[in-house]
Amino acid sequence: MPVTPAGPRLYHSIRFKQLVKHTGSSASSRASNVSMNLVPFVDMMTILVTFLLMVFAAEGQLLQAQKGLELPIAESRDTLQQAPVIIVTKTEITYQGQLVATTDSVLKDDSPTFKIDALYERLDAAAKKIKEDVGLGKMPKELAKACEDAKQNIRPQPGKICPDGLAILQADEATDVRLINKIVNTAKAAGFDNLLFAVKNK
Amino acid sequence: MGAAVGTESSGGRKSVNLELNIVPFIDVMSCLAAFLLITAVWVNIAEINIQPKGKNRDLTQVQQDDEHVTLSVLVQADRIWVGLSRVNEFQEIPKKGDQQDWEKFETTLKEHKASAFFADRSDIEVAGESTTQSPVTYQDVIHAMDVAVKVGFIDVGLTDPAGLAARPQM
Numbered sequence: 001m002p003v004t005p006a007g008p009r010l011y012h013s014i015r016f017k018q019l020v021k022h023t024g025s026s027a028s029s030r031a032s033n034v035s036m037n038l039v040p041f042v043d044m045m046t047i048l049v050t051f052l053l054m055v056f057a058a059e060g061q062l063l064q065a066q067k068g069l070e071l072p073i074a075e076s077r078d079t080l081q082q083a084p085v086i087i088v089t090k091t092e093i094t095y096q097g098q099l100v101a102t103t104d105s106v107l108k109d110d111s112p113t114f115k116i117d118a119l120y121e122r123l124d125a126a127a128k129k130i131k132e133d134v135g136l137g138k139m140p141k142e143l144a145k146a147c148e149d150a151k152q153n154i155r156p157q158p159g160k161i162c163p164d165g166l167a168i169l170q171a172d173e174a175t176d177v178r179l180i181n182k183i184v185n186t187a188k189a190a191g192f193d194n195l196l197f198a199v200k201n202k
Numbered sequence: 203m204g205a206a207v208g209t210e211s212s213g214g215r216k217s218v219n220l221e222l223n224i225v226p227f228i229d230v231m232s233c234l235a236a237f238l239l240i241t242a243v244w245v246n247i248a249e250i251n252i253q254p255k256g257k258n259r260d261l262t263q264v265q266q267d268d269e270h271v272t273l274s275v276l277v278q279a280d281r282i283w284v285g286l287s288r289v290n291e292f293q294e295i296p297k298k299g300d301q302q303d304w305e306k307f308e309t310t311l312k313e314h315k316a317s318a319f320f321a322d323r324s325d326i327e328v329a330g331e332s333t334t335q336s337p338v339t340y341q342d343v344i345h346a347m348d349v350a351v352k353v354g355f356i357d358v359g360l361t362d363p364a365g366l367a368a369r370p371q372m
Contacts, residue, residue: 177330
């Protein structure tokens, strides 16, 4: 590659006279510091941070991100709500973040009860506690109203379903349906008659 | 937080202009924004609400006390069955290529929804029959339920294949 003379350089070829008009240290000269107006930048950052914090507050608590878990895709746009979460990855089943069983062991198990005992124990305890809380009215007003409506067979709005008997299933899209059937049967036996299947929007 | 006090003017009077040092603030905001952007979940998550129904293996017989005609969907690895209980009518929708024929499935459900049996009803039951040799994935069952909700059967019940009110005899 041939060696060519250097091109124009700042402050040499291009003087920026308007910026460095009076350089020097004499008492009469003006300061050469140019301060950038950072106010719009701060405004933008503040708005961005506020938006992101709101996004987190709205959705961050409902589901936990799991390595290697791909949710199934659906067109449904109903919103999720707070409820106990059963997570099924390619290798294991967890409830509220605690390992319950491995998928292989559950698929191999052909017991006549057709439920997952370890999961049943946890769900049963959780269902009893939720029922107790609902009975004592320990929930937001809108959910209390949803529970009253449920007694009268009034359909709840998405995102405002009575927490009594409500759980979320967050399962990988490639999960064998036999596993899903077992989990659903286990949940039903433990008192969770209303399941929300977490899906990804198209 | 630091503040730069203005230099004395030529007259010997102190300037009242104070310049707030906002650089640390910008640093904190930049770090926070970067952290939130990286950890944010950008996928829109929704839900399909189902009610577990039908019998399971604990029961020996299908419940026959329902006088209504029930629309049952059985998802198998290579086809989908749509059946009506009591009437015992079944429609088979074979797989089209690598995927289930979701278009035909949707058309079939629309026809049932428009029929006299289901014009004013919204309940349906769905089951997936999977074996080691012919596995059915969760995605297929979710797709079937999603189509059912889209058509108007919003009360989706998930059941064990043996618990379907209408089950094809093969």
